[in-house]
Amino acid sequence: MACAGSGKTKTAVHRLIEMRRLLDDAHGMVALLSFSNVAVETFKKDYYALMQGSGAGRRSFGIEIDTVDGFITTNVLRPHGHRTMGCNRAPYLVEGREPFLKSFTVYDGERNNPTTDIRITVDAGVFNFQVGSRSLKTVVPSEARRALQKLGSHGAYTHGSARYWVLRILKEQPFVLRALVRRYPHILVDEAQDIGAEHQAILELMIAAGTKLSLIGDSHQGIYEFAHANGAFLAEYGTRPGVTSQQLNINYRSVPAILKVANILSGRNDGAHRQDKGTLSGAFYVPFQKTEKEKTLAVFRSLLNVAKIDEKHGVVLCRSADWALDWSGAGDGQGQGIVRSFAEATICRDKLHNMADAFAHASAGVVGLLADKHGDLISRLAKSRMEPQDVKIKRAIWTFVKDPATGLPSGTLLADKEWHPSLSTRAKAFVQKLAADHGLTVADNLGQRLAKKALENRPLLKLPDLAGAQPVKFRISTVHKAKGESLEAVMYVASKEHLRQLLDGTATEVGRIGYVAVTRAKDLFVLAVPKSCLAEFEPELIAKGFQKPGIADY
Ligand SMILES: Nc1ncnc2c1ncn2[C@@H]1O[C@H](COP(=O)(O)OP(=O)(O)OP(=O)(O)O)[C@@H](O)[C@H]1O
Structure with a gap:
């Protein structure tokens, strides 16, 4: 059991190496599993750095680092799924x-x-x-x-x-379970508070068949209850016979003033490794109005300047994807079906400057213009090891997405009269070329698939974006997406309900989401509170360790 910022990454990687060293089985592997690709990439980077530092080079013999779902897909579903x-x-x-x-x-x-x-x-x-x-x-x-x-x-x-399917395969094909356990005698699962009932059932089958399991996690950061992950497995596992429980309770990430708030919210008493900074740092609250988002972002910008934190390190976190989209000032969803995918790709590229999401939306649009048998193209293009043909297809889609002059048209064009006709012509020509160059089949009725529906006589981008307003510099994201990260400065935008639950502690999921937001921040945490309820909450905010920034701080 480990607190926020306690170095679980380092701990898990060291344990992986040590477990592999102690494993007296040339064929057995030790797996380190987590729940996000970001966590997996971090583990791999740290693992290779440690191996290189020890003179062993970039060796990954006998270990595997993956997401839990990646692990079961690679080892069970893909190779053995066809029978079940x-x-x-x-x-x-x-x-x-x-x-x-x-x-x-x-x-x-x-x-x-x-x-x-x-x-x-x-x-x-x-x-x-x-x-x-x-x-x-x-x-x-x-x-x-x-x-x-x-x-x-x-x-x-x-x-x-x-x-x-994995559960059915393991139950219906017992030799698969036996082979899996033989290959993975030790498994280490990070972020174990996020293990849901289905993952637990898979792990329990492996434990019963002989796999030794280590869990590392923080029950205060369980934010996947909606996916039936309530931290119960992590809490109970340490009490099983033969299982030893260890505590990590030094926070290496946050300045003491932020840790003080985190400790009050979680009812913990974790120790701070860091000292106070000379410049502005800690946990603050500021009022906001939904109609004046730019003003609130400007306040955050001012606080970053006083704290001497580069604006590009400031991250705005929201509870939901809708709020994040709203705060990023994205468009308001024009178009339908395939055309909507292309409209969203345009907004991601021209407004949010998020090319990865632009590519994902455009790929969905392109696949919608291809015959049904190419339905697996999206997942093929997301693989880390792609077929050579898929690499070429991916490159072609990137070229289409990147160039508003010849590919995906600009979001500054009038959606119905300019953007759509241009999209329609170019997308048709693009998929026909894609089909000719790469042996794909184009879908029937391209005209119908690209029909002009729910498009208005105004650009896809909202007017302030066109008027040359300051582009969004902050990354604006959900708490779920920022989980596991260390961020210099965070502004968490809360509704009255989010605020109530944050202040009530980590017993509820929304409270834990607020706790995760607070504990991402290294130096500066800003809680944006609805102006209408600030007076009601102010005494409690101060009692819980939040500070009001002085005028001089803006
Ligand atoms: N022993 C250590 N000494 C100094 N810094 C450390 C140590 N261990 C970890 N850190 C630093 O502390 C920060 C938090 O580490 P890490 O991200 O691994 O925490 P975590 O336990 O996974 O946190 P969370 O669960 O909140 O995501 C990182 O910046 C890391 O480099």
């Missing part, structure tokens, strides 16, 4: 937006829903199936299984159904 799923190819991931998925539905007793929307949970070894975007409806197990099997027989699985 009944397909004649290696299973592949679908995002849910691929056009061929339209014919895969599940009936909930009232209406048909996309099979890719089925949510699967496991409780005491029994699968439960639900569906629905707002209120979830239970689906009869036989109907859900039938729908999943139909999709599975085409080789397709979703993020949600991957664990369902």
